[in-house]
Amino acid sequence: MARIQDELQLTSTDATAVNLPIAGTGSRSYAFLIDWHIRVIVALAWLIGTAALLGLMEGKGLWDDLFENVGSFVFYVVILPPTLIYFLYHPVLEVATKGRTPGKRAAGIRVVTVEGQTPDLSALLIRNIFRLIDSLPALYIVGLVSVLLSARQVRIGDMAAGTLLAYEKKLASNAFERFAAPREGALDLHAVEVAQDLLQRWKSLAPEKRSQIAAKLITSQGEELPNNVSKRDFDREMHRRLVSLTHAPRT
């Protein structure tokens, strides 16, 4: 078994390197199961829905004579669309969404090339053609074994196309606002980090402890603390002050 490589290193021309975490068997399987359920449910819903509608229109039962001597209309309306949905779900959606099918989005992963880029059309089609092998003999056993044994945890289709699945790193559109100096006397960058961390864990900390840490942080910035207030109000006030100082959303 090859040594597992957890991260893909991307390097810029000035040698700055950032690691992209590689998705393993669990995330891949999770994404696949979601995608599989979507395509099966949509394909079945189409098949049953149109068959029932045609049956009703012709005054027959759901499947009565429907699939005997299949004519063009039944083939094009009832049989072909769900077949296409089931078999072309992955290639079409991967191309349309640049490697982010609904299942992959839910698992927080996406297809990237071994250089960390969004794959082009040919790479996405190649990785889907090789599903023919990865899905053999059933239930993607070949693909699963390949993922378990390969260093980058990829199936044969990924090896062929030069792709892998990596965790999607998201960046909020206003990610850097909290670091900007909003006014005179605002927290310095280190204090923003501490305040941000404290706010994130606010609910999991005991009120007395969190108020105490927040008070230290706030006084270190030269602000005064409220007097003659109850412990509960003091705790609320500390939270309000932290939020106001960091511009962070309320937890």
Added chain:
Amino acid sequence: MPRALEAPRDDQTLAHWLRRRVPDWQRLSDLLGQQRDRADEPHTEVIELVDRFRSLGRDLSLARALMPESSLSRDLENLFLKAHEAVFRRPGQLRAQLVELFRDDVPRVFHELQASIWITVTLFVGTGILGWLLVSFNPELASLFASERMIEEVQRGELWTDDILNIIPSSVLSIQIMANNIVVSLFAFALGALYGLGTIYIISLNGFMIGGIFAFTANYDMAGRLFNFVIAHGVVELSVICLAGAAGIQLGHSLVHPGLKSRITAFRDAVKHAGILLPVVVVFLVGAGVIEGYISPDDSYSLGVRAAVGIGYGVVLWAVLSGRIWPSKRKT
């Protein structure tokens, strides 16, 4: 007091400097958010994007040194990844790539795969002859690839293709046939990943079946009728299946003889190289499916017309593969 607040004076200065860079990061983030296709992007925005990406690398190094494992470093890393993607992304010129594919790449790869193509054709013809001989001398072996119903029909003097249009409409038949043939071809290609053995199996099986079926119908003096049915679509259909097989053989060769490359790299390069023929395979199989659905089963077409269609379509295939139909502008 939390340790982070006790930063040395120099660090405070650097932190202050980093904080002044926030509007630049925000601007880069906005630029990435509104990114269009590279071709439509204003020149100034592209230059700005590249400049800001360079500056971001320096800021990221500084932030990492100053505050490793901090959310600022993480956010800058994420911004770096987005910008890296945008800067190093290949231009999406699908039309130009398609033109280049059919005009330059397909003839080049067809020429480079000559050896694999000859191996595949020899294998196909060889197993076809073997299938013919086996069934000619042992007629009971026909049951290996013909269903009981097919055998009974032939024994009654009918071909299973007779009156097929009374059962399935031409358009439906076309789609079923082209889907089946495309899957077989893609299998012939992809199974090359099993060191070429899968491709050899698919090509041999198809050759054996065709030889056997012809021998079986010949035993009942119906081989001519089967040939009459096959000629219009068969020339191209069998040729492109052999092409896909040749591409699969190339994959197997890359795994058996990777040369100086690692096996995975050699395999990936071979897929990229030989896979160039796949669009031709698929496009021509769509045409072959239409012919097999509309012309082959229709008795109103004479043998002459069928032969003309089959050979003519084969000539078009050869012209595309050899580059005669669209001469390359690339100097060799």
